[in-house]
Every structure is written in structure tokens, then in C-alpha cells.
Amino acid sequence: MAEEVAEEKQSFLDKFSEVSAKIGNQVHLRSLRDGFATVMPIYILAGIAVLINNVVFPLFLTGDALANAQYWGNAITQGTLNVATIMLAGIIGYCLARNKRFKNAIACVVVGIAALCIMMPQTLSSATASISDITELTYTSTSDTTKTKTVKYDTIAKKVAPKGYQLTSVGSDNVSGAFSKTYTGTNGLFGAIIIGLVATTIFIKLSNNEKLRVNLGEGIPPAVADTFNTMFPMLITLTIFGVVAALLHALWATDLMTLINTCIAAPLKGFVNAGPWFIILVYTLANLLFCLGIHQSTISGVLAEPILTILITENMAMYAAGQTIPADHYMNMQIINTFALIGGSGCTLMLLADTFLFSKSKASKDIAKLAVLPGIFNINEPVIYGYPIVYNLPLMIPFVLIPDLFIGLTYALTCAHILAPCVVMVPWTTPVFISGFLAVGGGTAGVVAIIWQVIEFALGMLIYLPFMKVSERAQKKQMELAEQAEKDADAKAAAQTA
Amino acid sequence: MKILLACNAGMSTSLLVQKMRKEAQAQGIDATIDAEPLGPALDDVKDYDVLMLGPQIKYALGDAKEAAEGKTPVRVIAMADYGRMNAKKILADAQKAIEEG
Numbered sequence: 001m002a003e004e005v006a007e008e009k010q011s012f013l014d015k016f017s018e019v020s021a022k023i024g025n026q027v028h029l030r031s032l033r034d035g036f037a038t039v040m041p042i043y044i045l046a047g048i049a050v051l052i053n054n055v056v057f058p059l060f061l062t063g064d065a066l067a068n069a070q071y072w073g074n075a076i077t078q079g080t081l082n083v084a085t086i087m088l089a090g091i092i093g094y095c096l097a098r099n100k101r102f103k104n105a106i107a108c109v110v111v112g113i114a115a116l117c118i119m120m121p122q123t124l125s126s127a128t129a130s131i132s133d134i135t136e137l138t139y140t141s142t143s144d145t146t147k148t149k150t151v152k153y154d155t156i157a158k159k160v161a162p163k164g165y166q167l168t169s170v171g172s173d174n175v176s177g178a179f180s181k182t183y184t185g186t187n188g189l190f191g192a193i194i195i196g197l198v199a200t201t202i203f204i205k206l207s208n209n210e211k212l213r214v215n216l217g218e219g220i221p222p223a224v225a226d227t228f229n230t231m232f233p234m235l236i237t238l239t240i241f242g243v244v245a246a247l248l249h250a251l252w253a254t255d256l257m258t259l260i261n262t263c264i265a266a267p268l269k270g271f272v273n274a275g276p277w278f279i280i281l282v283y284t285l286a287n288l289l290f291c292l293g294i295h296q297s298t299i300s301g302v303l304a305e306p307i308l309t310i311l312i313t314e315n316m317a318m319y320a321a322g323q324t325i326p327a328d329h330y331m332n333m334q335i336i337n338t339f340a341l342i343g344g345s346g347c348t349l350m351l352l353a354d355t356f357l358f359s360k361s362k363a364s365k366d367i368a369k370l371a372v373l374p375g376i377f378n379i380n381e382p383v384i385y386g387y388p389i390v391y392n393l394p395l396m397i398p399f400v401l402i403p404d405l406f407i408g409l410t411y412a413l414t415c416a417h418i419l420a421p422c423v424v425m426v427p428w429t430t431p432v433f434i435s436g437f438l439a440v441g442g443g444t445a446g447v448v449a450i451i452w453q454v455i456e457f458a459l460g461m462l463i464y465l466p467f468m469k470v471s472e473r474a475q476k477k478q479m480e481l482a483e484q485a486e487k488d489a490d491a492k493a494a495a496q497t498a
Numbered sequence: 499m500k501i502l503l504a505c506n507a508g509m510s511t512s513l514l515v516q517k518m519r520k521e522a523q524a525q526g527i528d529a530t531i532d533a534e535p536l537g538p539a540l541d542d543v544k545d546y547d548v549l550m551l552g553p554q555i556k557y558a559l560g561d562a563k564e565a566a567e568g569k570t571p572v573r574v575i576a577m578a579d580y581g582r583m584n585a586k587k588i589l590a591d592a593q594k595a596i597e598e599g
Contacts, residue, residue: 025561293554295554298557385580
């Protein structure tokens with residue numbers, strides 16, 4: 001009977017890891033995960049620039065000198081966060097091509113970026129210039145374009161103003177000739193994902209279509225034919241996108257990026273922030289999967305991390321612009337990486353601390369010594385496979401529960417305004433305490449974050465301790481049983497030879 | 499002999515690589531040993547004599563074999579060996595895999 005139950009449990013766990021691997025291996029989802037992994041250094045760099053601009057420079061600079069110094073950080077923000085969408089569309093195209101083992105991956109970068117920009121709005125809508133921005137009007141002679149006359153704007157405005165009225169705003173038609181920055185930055189990332197994946201998929205499908213292949217006959221260098229073989233599928237793909245853009249503009253006066261943002265991005269962000277439950281569910285499954293030996297990002301990397309990463313990049317952009325972080329951005333990647341992944345998945349650094357202080361097992365202590373240095377940098381495969389956590393039921397329980405607890409509590413503390421919302425993307429390999437200080441933007445908020453991490457650490461040690469004891473007892477028993485079995489076997493062999 | 503190790507982000511295998519290089523040196527084996535995340539590893543697999551996957555991405559074995567096109571053997575490192583960073587055993591396994599083809 002007991003065996004039957006064990007067998008059933010085994011098959012359920014196998015099924016679970018099999019399904020997870022399938023999800024994690026799905027080519028579009030995997031490309032999404034790979035794409036974010038590739039673009040991550042740019043976000044980290046932006047985070048450093050934002051931190052230095054907003055925390056370090058104001059410490060010793062003021063006024064014009066501060067503004068001049070901050071130009072540096074703003075320039076980096078412009079080159080990273082403000083074009084994040086354009087980069088991601090190309091990178092996702094590349095990753096999808098690679099994962100589909102499509103040979104001409106670099107062409108997919110071109111397709112991804114081109115398709116994205118085709119879907120961007122062509123005009124800046126209803127520009128209302130602020131009065132203070134307009135200083136003078138310059139007139140050019142109609143006969144000689146080198147001759148100009150400049151009139152102070154104030155003078156004209158006063159002349160044409162009705163009696164008893166003064167000018168308060170200047171309206172204008174849609175501005176063209178300017179590329180809208182609205183969706184090139186962090187708030188277009190959903191569009192980059194969707195358009196990048198769809199455009200590349202169409203392009204690869206068409207490229208693999210034999211009928212679209214150009215055969216120029218012998219004597220023509222194959223490379224010439226190859227350029228056509230890339231061009232026609234590209235032309236068709238981008239034409240499709242262009243037609244859709246034109247239809248959206250003509251029929252509904254909108255564009256795909258706006259539609260994606262209002263119909264997909266906004267509800268998804270709202271969903272993720274409607275309490276910590278969805279994220280907790282995802283990480284419960286993800287950490288459980290790691291207990292079965294398969295990396296957690298197989299699940300979390302595709303179901304939660306893309307959207308959590310988008311949320312933190314938006315926070316960085318808002319923080320850089322001096323805006324307040326809205327409540328629907330409290331849940332983001334940093335809550336996981338900084339507050340629920342201390343020492344790696346399952347917060348195993350706390351288990352190592354327990355091992356050093358309270359463990360009597362030499363084997364555990366040996367592995368803890370090996371695992372502590374990588375653990376400080378949140379890499380814990382030695383703990384997971386060596387301690388081990390995998391298939392070790394007593395330790396699987398805290399390994400899954402502690403991160404859940406920390407996600408929930410950190411989110412609650414943020415909502416209660418005890419902890420400041422995370423505004424900087426810190427690399428996940430940043431050691432505990434430093435990571436907390438930086439993630440919330442340093443200063444007093446940073447100190448509060450460190451205190452919270454210290455409390456987390458103590459809490460984690462407290463929870464891990466009894467489970468560690470149980471695990472050690474079980475291991476000891478297993479070893480005794482194994483020894484006993486060996487002795488029995490020896491005795492049997494001895495009896496037989498006798 | 500060229501050995502490629504791959505894991506999720508190339509972090510924990512890079513730890514193992516260091517130990518394996520030392521082990522190879524101690525045994526007097528002339529070996530190039532590198533670690534990469536799964537994606538790049540799939541691109542580069544054919545340049546190596548063997549690809550060893552970390553147990554956390556064992557589900558990628560099929561993909562890796564496909565990428566290797568039968569030219570490079572692919573193996574998954576045993577969990578216990580990986581956890582204890584048992585460089586000696588893993589190096590021996592890699593050599594065995596190359597011999598088996």
C-alpha cells in the first residue's frame with residue numbers, strides 16, 4: 001500500500017516536471033526568456049546610471065553643476081531605457097531564429113525592428129506648446145531665403161489678443177517629421193515582444209517556403225540568389241505589417257502599439273499587481289520544480305519574469321524622471337531577486353548559516369563550505385544538488401515556502417509604505433544587504449530595506465532550522481540502514497563461503 | 499580535447515569549469531573546457547568534442563542532440579556529482595562520452 005502511494009507520488013512529480021519542461025521549452029516562450037537575458041545588461045547599466053544621477057551626484061553637487069553632471073546619466077538612460085523596445089524587438093527576433101535553428105538569424109533582427117517601427121504612431125498627436133516655450137517668430141523673405149526677420153512672440157500675441165483677454169495656450173495640428181518616442185522606451189516592451197515574435201515567425205515561414213526561392217540558374221553566384229531569397233520574404237512580411245498599420249490608422253485612427261498597451265499590457269500589469277497571489281503561485285511551482293532537479297526559470301522565466309522585468313524597467317524610467325511609482329508597479333522583478341532569492345532560489349543562504357551554527361553532520365558542513373561563496377552571490381546549485389534539496393522532502397518544504405512568504409511580506413510592506421517600492425534593477429548576483437540598499441534607490445529607504453533583509457535572514461534561519469534537523473536525522477537513519485544492509489550482505493557472503 | 503559545459507545562465511557551470519581545468523592540469527590532460535548558457539552552447543556545440551549539460555536543464559537534452567547533429571556527444575551531469583562539484587568524476591564521464599561518440 002505504502003509502495004503504491006509512493007509510486008503515485010512519483011508519477012505525479014514526473015508528470016509535473018515533464019509538463020513544466022514542455023512549457024519552458026516552447027520555442028516562443030523560450031525566445032522571450034532568452035531575449036530578456038540578452039538585453040539585461042543594458043537594464044542593469046541604466047540602473048547604475050539612474051542611481052548615480054539621483055543618489056550620488058546630489059550628495060555633493062547643486063544647481064547647474066548638478067544638471068551638467070546629470071546629463072551623463074540622462075544620456076545613458078536615453079541610449080538604454082528610452083530605446084529598450086526597439087532593441088528588444090530585434091533581439092527577440094534573433095533568439096527566435098536561433099531557437100528555431102533558422103540559419104539567417106541576423107535578418108530576423110532587421111525584420112523585428114522594422115516591423116516594430118512600422119507599427120509605431122507616425123505623428124505626435126495634438127501637440128500643445130507651452131507658452132513659455134515660444135519666444136520669437138522668424139520670417140524668411142519669399143524672394144531671398146537668406147533674409148530673415150525676427151519678431152518677439154509676445155509683441156504679436158498682445159497685438160491680436162481680444163481686449164480683456166490674454167493668451168494661455170497654443171494648439172497645433174498633429175506634428176509630423178518627428179519620430180514618436182511614446183513607445184520606444186519601456187512602455188512599448190509588450191509591443192516589442194508580440195510584434196517581434198509574430199514578424200519573425202512569418203518571416204521564417206516564408207523563408208522556408210520553396211516557392212519563394214529565386215533560382216537564377218547556373219553561372220550566377222549563389223550569394224546573389226541568397227540576397228533575393230532574404231528580400232522577398234522580408235518584403236512580404238513588412239508589407240503585411242504596413243497594411244495593418246494603414247488600416248488601423250484609416251479605420252480607427254489608432255496604431256497597434258496603442259492597442260497592445262491598452263488591451264494587453266494594462267490588464268496584465270493590473271493582474272500581476274492584484275495582490276501577490278499570482279506571483280506566489282508561479283514561484284511555488286517554480287521552486288517545487290527546482291526540488292525535482294529542474295531549473296526554476298523553466299517556469300518562472302516564461303510565466304512571470306518578462307512582465308516583472310517590464311515593471312521594474314518602467315519603475316527605473318519613472319524614477320529617472322522624478323515621478324512617483326504608482327501602486328500597480330509595486331510588484332516587480334526586484335521583489336523576487338532582492339527579497340525572495342537571498343543566496344539563490346529557496347533562500348538557501350539561511351540554510352547554510354544554520355548548518356554552520358547548528359549542524360552536527362560533517363557531510364552537510366563540507367557541502368556548506370563549498371557552497372557558501374557562490375551562495376553569497378546567489379548561486380546555489382551546489383546546495384540544491386549537493387546538500388541536497390532535490391528529492392529531499394524535509395528541506396523541500398522550507399525551500400518552497402520561504403520565498404513565498406518573503407514575496408508576500410515584501411509586497412505587503414511596500415503597500416503599507418514601510419518599504420519604498422523598488423526603482424533600480426540590480427543584478428540578481430548582487431549579495432544580500434547591498435542588493436536591498438540599491439534596489440530601493442539607497443538613502444534612508446535603502447537602510448530600511450537592509451533592516452528588512454536582516455529580519456528576513458533571521459526569519460529564514462528560524463524556519464529552516466527544524467527542517468534541517470529532521471533532514472539530518474533521516475539521513476543518519478538512511479546511512480545506518482545502508483551500513484546494516486552491507487553488514488548483512490557480508491555476513492551472508494561469509495556464511496555461503498563457509 | 500574540447501569540453502563544453504552548459505547550464506541555465508552559465509553561472510554554476512563556470513564554477514565547475516575552474517575545478518575541471520585544475521583537475522585536467524593535475525592529470526596532465528590537454529583539455530579546453532568552457533561554460534556557456536544553453537542558448538550560445540547550442541550554437542557552439544559542434545566546435546566541441548563533448549557537451550555536458552547541468553542537471554537543471556536536462557530537459558534540453560533533445561534540443562542539444564538536435565543541435566549537435568550527431569557530431570558531438572551530449573550528456574547530462576549526474577545531480578550528486580554536480581552538487582558536490584566533483585570535477586574528477588565529471589571529467590572522466592566527459593572522456594568516456596568522447597570515446598563512446
